[in-house]
Amino acid sequence: xxxxxxxSLSFCGLPLLIIGGIMLLSGIKIIYEYQRAIxxxxxxxxxxxxxxxxxxxxxIQSSRTVDMRIKTVDIPKQxxxxxxxxxxxxxxxxxxxxxxxxxxxxEIEDYTYAVSQYxxxxxxxxxxxxxxxxxxxxxxxxxxxxxxxVDKETSRWGVDITAIKIQDxxxxxxxxxxxxRQAEAERERRATIIMAEGELKASENLSKAAERLASSKGxxxxxxxxxxxxxxxxxxxxxxxxxxxxxxKAIEGFGAAAKKEGTKKE
Numbered sequence: 001x002x003x004x005x006x007x008s009l010s011f012c013g014l015p016l017l018i019i020g021g022i023m024l025l026s027g028i029k030i031i032y033e034y035q036r037a038i039x040x041x042x043x044x045x046x047x048x049x050x051x052x053x054x055x056x057x058x059x060i061q062s063s064r065t066v067d068m069r070i071k072t073v074d075i076p077k078q079x080x081x082x083x084x085x086x087x088x089x090x091x092x093x094x095x096x097x098x099x100x101x102x103x104x105x106x107e108i109e110d111y112t113y114a115v116s117q118y119x120x121x122x123x124x125x126x127x128x129x130x131x132x133x134x135x136x137x138x139x140x141x142x143x144x145x146x147x148x149x150v151d152k153e154t155s156r157w158g159v160d161i162t163a164i165k166i167q168d169x170x171x172x173x174x175x176x177x178x179x180x181r182q183a184e185a186e187r188e189r190r191a192t193i194i195m196a197e198g199e200l201k202a203s204e205n206l207s208k209a210a211e212r213l214a215s216s217k218g219x220x221x222x223x224x225x226x227x228x229x230x231x232x233x234x235x236x237x238x239x240x241x242x243x244x245x246x247x248x249k250a251i252e253g254f255g256a257a258a259k260k261e262g263t264k265k266e
Contacts, residue, residue: 023058023059024058026058027055027056027057027058027061028053028054028055029049029053029054029055029056029063030052030053030054031049031050031051031052031054031065032051033051034067034068034069035051035065035066035067035068036048036049036050036051036065036066036068036101037049037054037063037064037065037066037101038063038064038066038101038102038105038106039056039061039062039063040061040062040063040064041057041060041061042060042061045102045106046061048101048102049063064105066098066101066104066105067098068097068098068101069097070095070096070097070162071095071096071097071112072093072094072095073093073094073096073112073115073116073119074091074092074093074094074116075091075092075093075094075116075119075120075123076091076120077089077090077091077168077170078090078091078120078123078124080123080124080127080128081128082127082128082130082131082132082135083128083129083130083131084131084132086132086171086172087172088127088132088135088169088170088171089168089169089170090123090127090135090166090168090169090170091167091168092119092123092143092146092164092165092166092167093164093165093167094115094116094119094150094161094163094164095161095162095163095164095165096115096154096159096160096161096162097159097160097162098111098158098159098160099158099159099160100157100158101158102158103156103157103158104157104158104159107156107157107158108157111154111157111158111159114154114157115150115154115159115161118149118150118153118154119146119150119164122145122146122149122150123146125149126142126145126146126149127142130142135169136169139166139169142166143163143164143165143166144164146164147161147163147164150164
């Protein structure tokens with residue numbers, strides 16, 4: 001009789017021991033270095049588990065793990081009107097991390113979604129108060145202003161905004177064409193200025209060269225002969241020498257005098 005009672009107790013107690021052992025083992029929690037775990041005892045916050053081997057009492061306690069690494073969230077492309085009434089499409093990316101796991105769990109339901117929404121709002125506010133030229137040239141400053149606004153709002157959730165980067169700024173097609181024409185006109189203006197400066201420099205050098213040639217006796221004639229020699233090296237060139245009208249009159253005068261002298265001798 002006693003043996004039957006012992007056997008029945010053993011038969012019933014063994015499954016209970018197995019179930020109890022499984023429940024005890026289920027309370028073992030391994031927290032990685034990049035994680036923290038929030039512990040709730042009977043629904044109330046009771047502590048934070050650090051990396052390593054931890055134990056949570058089954059049924060009585062529960063835990064929620066929080067990743068402490070830097071996360072990224074994309075701010076979808078936003079259609080924003082700048083201060084000078086130019087519509088632009090802007091998208092950005094937010095880098096953030098959890099610095100207070102307790103606040104990230106207890107103060108807000110979904111901190112990732114909340115960061116994205118605050119980022120969109122701040123992006124619209126900041127760019128809406130800037131002119132187009134500033135938006136195109138000062139991306140870093142705009143990103144810093146957005147970061148300051150979002151970081152201020154999310155700090156009470158235990159979220160630290162590490163950086164915000166403006167990815168793309170898209171302009172309307174007609175604005176792109178206008179900017180292309182403006183850039184082309186600017187390039188032409190610079191080319192004209194450079195050409196004019198070159199001509200001015202060349203004229204100054206020519207003026208100095210002319211003064212030197214004029215001050216040196218016979219230098220101008222030697223330069224003329226050198227130029228004629230350089231040109232005559234190519235057989236396909238035709239050399240035309242222009243003489244001053246005074247020289248031609250002098251030659252005509254010599255011819256007329258010679259002819260008159262010949263007539264007298266006859």
